Amino acid sequence: MLEILKNRLKQGHRTLKFPKETPKLAERYRGRxxxxxxxxxxxxxxxxxxxxxxxxxxxxxxxxxxxxxxxxxxxxxxxxxxxxxxQDHRLATRTREELLVDGGEAKLAAALDEKLRKLFGRSLKLRQVSAGGCNACEADLNVLGINVFDLFRFGIQFVASPRHADGVVITGPVSANMRQALIDTVQATPQPRVVIAVGACAISGGPYAGSPEVLGIPPEIKVDLFLPGCPPHPLTLLDGLLRLLGRIEDEGRISSSST
Ligand code: SF4
Ligand code: SF4
Incomplete structure (x- = not known):
């Protein structure tokens, strides 16, 4: 027991100071x-x-x-x-069109309106639906729960039932077998709700685009936040979620030369 306590003291505090400080990412990380x-x-x-x-x-x-x-x-x-x-991990947008970048300025995700920020700003419960894909996006969503990122300190949590959720996080290209389950889950989530598409698969079909088994997010499901990547880095996910809740308050615009 003493050894465990000694090791804990030696290890110190591991939670990132994000969003106040952004950690330096590995050289091999590929951002914007x-x-x-x-x-x-x-x-x-x-x-x-x-x-x-x-x-x-x-x-x-x-x-x-x-x-x-x-x-x-x-x-x-x-x-x-x-x-x-x-090295720029900031990729989240509110619309699909804003993900089309040309090397000029890019617009990052804006916050929800004031009414929704009041509702979700300090407590956002999310139900995740794995609608096909390779599961790496889910792995990076799981990583948000470890003490390094500590998603819970922002009041954001994943829950088991859509009836207890404020929103749905979609990963995967939405295979034919998962389409109805996704629609049912979204409909079971009370209004007002947010829908978040995570990863290239959910946004465009990713590497599975073109397969007859891939149907994509049904048009009747309105997506409020797009988090690109394959899979997105946990910081990309956290940055996007905090922007949506209005908890990162920069101007939300970046130049393509930012690293
Ligand atoms: S999918 Fe690969 S080759 Fe195509 S733009 Fe992205 S990084 Fe480049
Ligand atoms: S976007 Fe990439 S990492 Fe995520 S599920 Fe699809 S293939 Fe896997």
Whole structure:
């Protein structure tokens, strides 16, 4: 017992000071893509041709962050160094259109309106639906519960029943077998509710797009927050959730040169 207590004292406090401070991420982390159009040869589309999901087009440059797997075949194919991945984990948006970035300014997720912030700002219960996919998105959502990220300190919790939830988190491309279960879960969640799409699969089908088994989020389900990535980094998830609740109060705009 004494040994355990000694080790705990030695380890100290492990919870990140996020969002007050953002930890330095590993060198190999691939965050928001950065395109330097000046370095891009006019007759070259090697990057776009290498993209497995069609997320990238050049001349003019545009990346669909909702379809991007951050794999990064494009930056490896680019010989001029015009395309690279930065360290910026902030990717959340409120609309699908805002995930289409062109190398200029990008708009980050705005907060819910005042009425919903009052309701959910200090206590948000979420039911997660795994609608296909590889389960890596679920793994990163689980990671939010460990003491490093400590999601609970913000009043955000995952619950077992949609009837006890304020919102639904969707992962996976929504396979034919999961479509009705997803609709039922959303309908069982009381109004007002929020719907959050996590990962390339939920947003665009990701690597499964085009499969006849992949139906996508039904159009009658309105998504309030898009969290891209494959899977999204836990900080991307936490940043997006806190933006939605109005607990990160920067201007919500970034330049593509931010790292
Ligand atoms: S990192 Fe994204 S844009 Fe680049 S090749 Fe992979 S999926 Fe396509
Ligand atoms: S978005 Fe990527 S990590 Fe998430 S479920 Fe789909 S394939 Fe897996």
């Amino acid at each position: 893509p950065i395109i330097d159009a000046a370095k891009c040869a006019a007759d070259c589309s090697a990057c776009a041709e290498s993209c497995p999901t069609g997320a990238l087009q050049m001349h003019p440059p545009r990346i669909d962050l909702g379809a991007c797997l951050f794999c990064p075949a494009c930056s490896s194919a680019c010989e001029s160094g015009a395309l690279r991945f930065g």
